[in-house]
Amino acid sequence: MAVGDTAAGVARGKVLATGFIGPDAPREEDLYKCVHCGLCLNACPTYVETGLETESPRGRIALMKAVFEGRAGVEPGVTEHWDLCIQCRACEAACPSGVPYGRLIEQAQAQMRPRRRGVLGRFVAWLAYAQILPSPRRMRAVSAALRLYQRSGLRALVRASRVLRLVRPLAEAEASLPDLSRPAFRASGQVYPAQGETRYRVGLLSGCVMPIFHGPTMEAAVRVLTRNGCEVHVPAAQGCCGSLNLHGGDLDGGRAMARRNIDAFLDAGVDVVISASAGCGATMKESADLFRDDPAYAAKAARFGAMTRDITEFLASLPLDPPRAGTPGRVTYQDSCHLVHAQRLSAPPRALMAAVPGLELVEMEHSDRCCGAGGSYQITQREMSGQLRAHKLEEAAATGAATIATANPGCMVQFALGAREAGLDVRVCHVVDLLDEAYRREGA
Amino acid sequence: MDALVRELQRAVGSRYVLSRPQELLVYEYDGAVERALPGVVAVPGTAAQAAQVVAIARRHGLPVVPRGAGTGLSGGAIPIHGGVLMPMTRLNRVLEIDPLERMAIVEPGVVNIDISKAAEPYGLRYAPDPSSQKACTIGGNVAENAGGPHCLAYGVTTNHVMGMEIVLADGTLAWVGGRNHELPGYDLRGVLIGSEGTLAVTTKVAVRLQPVPEAVTTILAIFQDEDDASAAVTAIVGAGIVPAAIEMMDRLTIQAVEPAIHAGYPADAGAVLLVEVEGLREPVAEESEEVQQVCYRHGATEVRVADDPTLRERLWAGRKTALGALGRLAPNYYLLDGVVPRTKILEALRRIREISGEYALPIANVFHAGDGNLHPCILFDERMPGQTQRSREAGGAVLRTCIDLGGALSGEHGVGLEKQEYMELSFSEADMDAMARLNPAFGAGDTFNPGKVFPTGASCVELLQHPAIARLGVDAFV
Numbered sequence: 001m002a003v004g005d006t007a008a009g010v011a012r013g014k015v016l017a018t019g020f021i022g023p024d025a026p027r028e029e030d031l032y033k034c035v036h037c038g039l040c041l042n043a044c045p046t047y048v049e050t051g052l053e054t055e056s057p058r059g060r061i062a063l064m065k066a067v068f069e070g071r072a073g074v075e076p077g078v079t080e081h082w083d084l085c086i087q088c089r090a091c092e093a094a095c096p097s098g099v100p101y102g103r104l105i106e107q108a109q110a111q112m113r114p115r116r117r118g119v120l121g122r123f124v125a126w127l128a129y130a131q132i133l134p135s136p137r138r139m140r141a142v143s144a145a146l147r148l149y150q151r152s153g154l155r156a157l158v159r160a161s162r163v164l165r166l167v168r169p170l171a172e173a174e175a176s177l178p179d180l181s182r183p184a185f186r187a188s189g190q191v192y193p194a195q196g197e198t199r200y201r202v203g204l205l206s207g208c209v210m211p212i213f214h215g216p217t218m219e220a221a222v223r224v225l226t227r228n229g230c231e232v233h234v235p236a237a238q239g240c241c242g243s244l245n246l247h248g249g250d251l252d253g254g255r256a257m258a259r260r261n262i263d264a265f266l267d268a269g270v271d272v273v274i275s276a277s278a279g280c281g282a283t284m285k286e287s288a289d290l291f292r293d294d295p296a297y298a299a300k301a302a303r304f305g306a307m308t309r310d311i312t313e314f315l316a317s318l319p320l321d322p323p324r325a326g327t328p329g330r331v332t333y334q335d336s337c338h339l340v341h342a343q344r345l346s347a348p349p350r351a352l353m354a355a356v357p358g359l360e361l362v363e364m365e366h367s368d369r370c371c372g373a374g375g376s377y378q379i380t381q382r383e384m385s386g387q388l389r390a391h392k393l394e395e396a397a398a399t400g401a402a403t404i405a406t407a408n409p410g411c412m413v414q415f416a417l418g419a420r421e422a423g424l425d426v427r428v429c430h431v432v433d434l435l436d437e438a439y440r441r442e443g444a
Numbered sequence: 445m446d447a448l449v450r451e452l453q454r455a456v457g458s459r460y461v462l463s464r465p466q467e468l469l470v471y472e473y474d475g476a477v478e479r480a481l482p483g484v485v486a487v488p489g490t491a492a493q494a495a496q497v498v499a500i501a502r503r504h505g506l507p508v509v510p511r512g513a514g515t516g517l518s519g520g521a522i523p524i525h526g527g528v529l530m531p532m533t534r535l536n537r538v539l540e541i542d543p544l545e546r547m548a549i550v551e552p553g554v555v556n557i558d559i560s561k562a563a564e565p566y567g568l569r570y571a572p573d574p575s576s577q578k579a580c581t582i583g584g585n586v587a588e589n590a591g592g593p594h595c596l597a598y599g600v601t602t603n604h605v606m607g608m609e610i611v612l613a614d615g616t617l618a619w620v621g622g623r624n625h626e627l628p629g630y631d632l633r634g635v636l637i638g639s640e641g642t643l644a645v646t647t648k649v650a651v652r653l654q655p656v657p658e659a660v661t662t663i664l665a666i667f668q669d670e671d672d673a674s675a676a677v678t679a680i681v682g683a684g685i686v687p688a689a690i691e692m693m694d695r696l697t698i699q700a701v702e703p704a705i706h707a708g709y710p711a712d713a714g715a716v717l718l719v720e721v722e723g724l725r726e727p728v729a730e731e732s733e734e735v736q737q738v739c740y741r742h743g744a745t746e747v748r749v750a751d752d753p754t755l756r757e758r759l760w761a762g763r764k765t766a767l768g769a770l771g772r773l774a775p776n777y778y779l780l781d782g783v784v785p786r787t788k789i790l791e792a793l794r795r796i797r798e799i800s801g802e803y804a805l806p807i808a809n810v811f812h813a814g815d816g817n818l819h820p821c822i823l824f825d826e827r828m829p830g831q832t833q834r835s836r837e838a839g840g841a842v843l844r845t846c847i848d849l850g851g852a853l854s855g856e857h858g859v860g861l862e863k864q865e866y867m868e869l870s871f872s873e874a875d876m877d878a879m880a881r882l883n884p885a886f887g888a889g890d891t892f893n894p895g896k897v898f899p900t901g902a903s904c905v906e907l908l909q910h911p912a913i914a915r916l917g918v919d920a921f922v
Contacts (some may be wrong), residue, residue, distance in 0.1 A: 030773035032827070037475050037768040038515035038579045042555050051487060051533035051553065053514065054462065059470035066469045077466030094578075096704050097771025 010440035019067040019074060021291070024110045024251045026064045033099045034061045035365055045388055046084050046371045054081045057091035057101055059368075060329060064108055067270040074111050082108045084384060086377050088245050088337035088370035088426035105290065109249025128376075129250050133208050133240045134257050140184060143212040147180040172386075173379055176417045178213045185211035185218035189236035192226050199229035202314070203270035205261070205284070208240035208276050210409045217412075217429070219312055220436035221276045227439055228321050237264035241275075243283035244375050246290070258287060262304045273304065276432060278313045278408040279375070310339055311415060312407055316348035323438035326358030331434065332401035333361060334392070334415065335368040336408035349407055349431045358436045362399040373414035385414075389439060393418040396426070403427045405434055447503050452486040452528070455496040459535070460487040471511070471529050474877045475576065475767075477778050478519035478861045482509065482529035489534045491551075491609060491617060491647035498645065498891070499615030501528040507894045508640040512553065512584025515576040517779050518589055518642050518860030526896045532583045535647065538562045547606065547623060552646045553582025554584065559651060568653035570867075571598040573726070574856070576765045583646050589638030591856030593689035594720070596814035598654070600856060602637040607722050609634065609648035613891035623650055635882065641893040643886040660688075661732040662756040665739035666882045668833075669714035670694055670809075672743035674790045676717060677813045679738045681786065685731050690814030691718040691763050697770070697810045697821075698762075698886040704769040707762040710746070717744075717813065718763055766810040768822065773806070774823035778835045781857040782846030786816040795845045796820050803838035817855035818846065829913070844869065859897045867899050 020026060040057040047056035060081055066072040085105050092101040116122060131212075132138045149155055157166060162246050164171035188316045189208035194200075202225060204218075211218055220403030225232050261284070265273045270418035275281035283290075294301075309317075330378050334348060340346045348369070353361050372378070372388030392415070396404050404426055415428040452461045462485040472479045483506065488494040501508045507527035514521055514531075523529050535551035542548070542565035550559055556577040559570040573592035574580050584590070586608065591600040598604070607621025621633030636644055642667065667673040673692055680690065693701065693716050698709045709716060717739065721731040737746050750756045762769075770777050784792045794807060796805065796818075800807040803822075811819040820842050824831040839862075844852055847869045854863055867876065880898065883889070 032825075033771050035768060035771035035775065035777060036473050036514075037577060037771070038513055039765065039768050041513055041515075041579045051531065051536065052460070052462075053531070054467050056470075058514075062470045062473065065468070072466045072469060075466070077464040081467075096765030096768030098704060098769075099771075122505065150817045212741075267709075 006397065019070055019072070019112055024107050026068065026104045026107045026111075028068065030104055031061060031065050031068055034058065034065075035097055036062070037096070039096060040094045042093040044371070045086060045088060045090070046384060048369075049384065049387055053140055055084055056323045057085075060085055060108070061099065061104065064104060067111075074115055079112050082112065084381060086337075086370050086372060086374035086381075088374065089341040090337065090368065090370065093341040106246050106249060106251065107241040109247070111249070112250045113249040119187070122396060125248070129245050129248060129253055133244055134253070136187065136206075136208070136239050139208050139212060139240075140186075143180060143184060143249050143364050146177060150177070150180055156427060165406075172382055175420070176378060176413060178413055178416060180212070183215050185215040187211070187234045187236055187238055190234050192222050192232040195226050195230050197229060198231045199230070200272060201233065201270045202230045203233045203235060203265045203268050203273045205241065205273065205275040205277070205280055206234055207275075207277060207280050208244075210280075214409050214412060214430065215278065217433055220430070221274075221432050224315065224432055224436050224439065225274070225311075228315065228318055233268045233270050235264040235268045237267070241280040241283050243279050247375055255290060255294075258283070258290060258301070262287065262297065262300050265307070266300060266304060271307070272314060273308045274311050274314055276407075276430065278310060278336040278339035278343065279410060281308055281310045282338040283344060310343060310348070310407070312339070312347060312352055313343070313345050313347040315435070316351045320352070320355055323357065323435065323442065324353050325438055325441035326443070327356050327434055327438045328358035329358045329403060330362050330399070330401040331403040331405050331430070332364045332396050333367060334364070334371060334396070334404060334406040334409050334411055334423040336406050337370050339407045340368050349405070352431055352435055353405065356434055359434065359438075364393060364395045364399045364401075371411055371414045371418070373408075373410035375410055378410075378414060389414055389418040392423070393422045393424060397422065397424055401426065403429060403434070405429055405431050407431055448500065448506070449484060451500045452484065452497060453474060453777065455484050455500060456493050460489065461485065461557065461684045467713045471514075471531075472492050472522075473514070474517075474518045474521050475515040476519055476862065477776065477835070478522045478524075480522050480524045481526065482523040483526040485529045485531065487534050489609050491535065494530065494532070494535070494645060494647050495611045495615045495617050497528060497530055498611050498613065502613065502615065502891055503589050507890055507892065508645065509893045510583070510587065510645045512581035512587070513555070513576075513579050515580040516584060516588060516858040516860065517781065518588070518854070518862040520858050520860040520893070520896060521584070522861055524861060530580065530645065532647075535583075539648070541566065541653070543568060544699060545623065546655075547650055548653055549650050550582055552586070552649060553581050553747040556580050556582055556585060563653050564656070566653075567656050570604065570651055570654050571654050572601050572604055575767060577764075582649050582651065584635050586646050586649055587639070588636075588858035589856065591817065592702040592908055593691050593812055595856070596690060596921065597686060597688040604650055604652045605633065605637055606637065606652055607633055607650040608646045610644035610646055610756065611675070612644055612886065613888045617647065621650065626860070638858065640860060640896050642896055643882060643888045643892060645892065653881050659725040659751065660720065660756065661728055661749060661751045662717045662759045663721070663732060663735050663739070664750075664759045665717045665719070665736075665744040666710060666839070667715045667717065667742075667744055670793050671790060673717050674793065674813070675713035676742035676744065677789065678737055679742055680719065680786060681814070683734060683738060685721070685734060687731070687735065688722045689718070689720040689721050690812070692716070692765060692809070692811055692813040693718075693763065694809040696806060696808040696834070697766050700769040700772050700808065701762040701766050703772060704765060705761045707758060709762065713745075718759060726916050736793040763810070770808055770821055770823060773808070774825055776824050776826045776832075776835075778822040778824065779857075780818065780820045780822070780839055781854045782818050782820070782843050782851055784818060784846050784849045784851035784853040786814070786815045787849070788849040789813060789816055789818075792818060792845060792849055792851075796842055799838055799841045799845070802842070803834050805835055805838055807838070807842075812855070815855070823921070840866065864897060864899050867897070
């Protein structure tokens with residue numbers, strides 16, 4: 001039986017050169033952990049959506065192996081399939097042989113980056129990843145401009161004029177902007193004292209998008225933490241965690257941003273670092289791997305990673321001071337991918353909601369399937385993102401819940417957009433918002 | 445080729461025709477060892493589109509290779525003669541559930557476990573549960589007559605499929621069997637189940653649903669070695685208990701599985717048995733107690749019992765992900781599917797250990813102990829020169845052993861590419877002739893999945909040279 005030897009075996013047996021370049025290439029030992037058993041397939045939202053192996057984790061790894069073996073290049077026919085990956089990492093949680101898919105796809109993205117064409121796309125990427133995200137000041141400036149746009153009547157004018165219809169991506173990006181009228185949260189080195197006895201000294205990640213889009217959630221996080229005996233430090237030296245850069249393949253840029261936060265939080269002298277954004281928390285917890293080849297930061301990164309907790313994980317691990325008032329109503333919960341798949345946490349957010357009197361949690365179908373937000377994915381892969389969003393909203397609506405809770409800013413934006421598209425009257429919030437409301441009702 | 449691609453694009457939509465060389469690379473493999481590139485991939489979205497794809501391919505003189513999720517373990521979906529590969533993954537709708545008739549009609553691309561999920565609200569389930577049930581499709585299950593741990597009590601796919609809609613080689617759609625088991629006439633359903641996509645392509649499947657049992661108890665017993673575990677298997681069955689499943693994992697498998705799922709298997713465990721009893725509450729409690737006693741009597745060092753779904757799933761997780769977990773030990777595996785009489789399990793395991801030593805390749809064993817369906821898993825690294833070939837040879841030695849011990853080549857994975865050259869060990873020439881006559885009877889020619897099941901990649905041309913066909917002429921069978 002010479003079949004295996006003819007088609008592929010020859011090329012596989014005699015690999016002369018790899019098609020990958022530089023230090024941040026998918027590693028051989030990671031790639032060949034995949035035994036193509038296929039157990040990841042049904043976990044993958046893009047495979048389920050298309051039924052195509054090219055849009056599956058196993059297919060994407062096969063393409064990485066093909067490039068590694070010199071059977072394909074980093075070229076059309078390959079790259080668009082890596083690009084369609086949302087990086088939700090559901091496959092990683094489903095994989096029995098322990099393929100570190102999240103790392104592989106980031107490295108594949110890094111391979112694509114220098115080879116990308118299109119001046120405009122590269123300029124926009126440079127602007128976003130290198131100029132705006134790393135700078136909290138510039139993030140605030142952008143958000144101020146957007147707030148002005150929303151509040152000055154310019155938005156009404158633009159929407160009425162239908163000028164945006166000429167450029168659909170822009171129209172959708174505009175529509176997906178959350179309401180920025182609420183105040184932004186600002187990291188300025190402030191320390192919020194614990195209510196009662198100080199039991200924990202925690203650092204809170206402010207980050208990039210969260211304080212601007214979801215300022216009130218950040219305030220809620222502070223209130224819930226202080227209520228539960230935490231002295232909350234918000235170091236001024238921190239910024240974006242770098243995860244968006246890493247997911248986009250800008251590994252050096254992402255590392256530079258991660259270094260800044262590692263220093264900021266280690267210098268703050270806190271016991272625990274808390275993130276209310278699942279995507280950031282996942283990246284922070286994996287810092288050791290990110291800096292494994294950097295002797296100056298390897299040890300610090302490992303320490304920082306070990307100190308990091310998702311806010312739901314941390315609160316659920318405490319003897320929580322239970323709210324005495326309730327938030328009545330039916331809530332459904334979307335597992336944020338980077339909480340359930342990357343951090344493998346599904347019980348803590350549910351435990352927190354169960355602690356709220358009167359709150360009825362109704363599970364939606366496929367609550368652990370990605371909503372299609374995926375950071376910049378919403379913009380770069382509009383069609384797939386929109387399909388997944390529409391399915392999600394149907395499943396959420398079927399529960400009859402008036403509130404959709406989740407644990408990550410991207411998911412909140414995506415669900416809010418989906419609800420507007422579907423004409424659905426639901427509220428989208430963070431799990432912490434629900435807990436905070438219950439506490440605040442106690443006085444009433 | 446361009447004309448073919450254009451016609452296929454018109455039939456199924458351009459998004460669902462893949463012809464770039466890079467994209468064909470992801471369709472060259474399944475869950476096993478063999479590989480071959482298709483000429484083009486067309487993914488139909490309806491039964492009518494599937495029929496069109498078949499007709500187009502036939503017009504171009506090309507074979508059609510149907511494919512499910514590509515989790516197969518015998519190379520059944522590997523397009524060794526190129527042609528049009530037709531994944532059925534977009535045909536993934538549950539069309540109808542009839543709780544009173546206890547049946548469902550589903551499309552072939554529906555994932556096995558999704559049938560049970562859809563039936564759950566009615567208190568029903570689809571019983572056969574291949575270990576890949578979270579990914580494999582019912583169409584693939586039908587093609588390979590797939591089994592699974594619970595087939596010990598309930599039988600394999602053919603016992604649960606009542607009928608199929610199929611596409612014949614000339615592109616016509618027809619039904620074989622129907623909505624219930626008792627139909628007059630030839631049982632063509634039975635003929636096609638397990639025919640590995642060589643005679644027709646399935647486009648709808650009518651499956652039998654069964655009530656979810658009132659009580660289910662899963663028992664995990666840990667043993668110091670395979671001998672004790674094997675003796676316990678024989679004793680359980682000897683005691684007159686018919687569990688829903690009896691599964692065994694050996695030391696090597698445990699070493700792979702434990703880091704993957706943290707089931708809490710002791711590091712020095714030599715073998716674990718997973719036994720499931722289900723049915724009415726009271727007898728289940730009695731049988732569970734008896735199984736535990738038997739395990740302890742045969743040297744179990746620890747026995748764990750779970751009857752709530754979450755804990756049961758944890759005990760099962762190790763078994764159902766074992767194959768993938770072996771990726772932690774080696775980048776490739778060659779998983780065999782030989783069957784031996786239950787009383788010969790010990791002897792078979794001993795000989796497999798010898799083969800492992802002889803070929804210098806580790807062999808892990810994770811298998812359906814209750815019905816003697818072994819799954820020796822030969823671990824190798826395809827990047828090491830000669831290892832792929834050596835694993836094939838070791839596999840051949842294992843299969844011969846199974847036959848020598850009075851067993852069979854395959855319990856549930858199908859013959860495919862992998863075992864065709866060993867068919868002669870089990871079947872006489874006359875036996876195989878009888879099977880070969882089905883091809884002209886269905887008018888299949890070389891249209892569907894050529895080069896499978898029969899020895900040495902026998903294509904239709906070679907089949908036509910089989911003595912019976914040569915003597916009587918093709919027309920005698922059409």
